[in-house]
Amino acid sequence: MPVSGVAPYDEGNIFARILRGEIPARKVLEDDYALAFHDISPQAPVHVLVIPKGPYVSVADFSVKASAETVAGFWRAVAATAHKLGLEDGGFRVLTNCGHDAGQEVPHFHVHIFGGQPLGPMLARRH
Ligand code: 5GP
Numbered sequence: 001m002p003v004s005g006v007a008p009y010d011e012g013n014i015f016a017r018i019l020r021g022e023i024p025a026r027k028v029l030e031d032d033y034a035l036a037f038h039d040i041s042p043q044a045p046v047h048v049l050v051i052p053k054g055p056y057v058s059v060a061d062f063s064v065k066a067s068a069e070t071v072a073g074f075w076r077a078v079a080a081t082a083h084k085l086g087l088e089d090g091g092f093r094v095l096t097n098c099g100h101d102a103g104q105e106v107p108h109f110h111v112h113i114f115g116g117q118p119l120g121p122m123l124a125r126r127h
Helices: 014-019 060-067 068-082
Strands: 028-029 033-037 046-052 092-095 111-115
Touching: 014 033, 014 046, 028 068, 033 068, 046 068, 060 068, 068 092, 068 111
Parallel strands: none
Antiparallel strands: 028 033, 033 046, 046 111, 092 111
16 A cells, blocks of 8 residues: 655654564665665565665655765665675666655655666556
């Protein structure tokens, strides 16, 4: 069920629970700014999620509320995750869903990193 990208932050969301260690995740990288872990339902040979450690609902919320240091630290962690996964030579895609029209399901800002094969068109074709 898609969620709003501008709703108040819900401390009970699944990624907040992963950050608190209440739910396990297959971690790829963790630093002061971000946690990267494998998606539970991968849509490519490599499908990893990167989330900031603070309470941000979406990229819209994060970009308005997070400090410049936090924004920079997060995006450096995204790049470091792709590097750690060995995706730079072959290439990879970074995607974030924000709100209903994008189909965002988890109301904690996250980016998807996809890789490991040619990824096809950026969007499904309209019929
Ligand atoms: P969204 O649609 O919000 O951009 O993506 C949410 C992603 O979170 C989906 O790709 C989904 O498979 C993943 N996901 C949902 N619940 C869990 C979970 O408990 N653990 C992990 N690792 N991924 C999850």
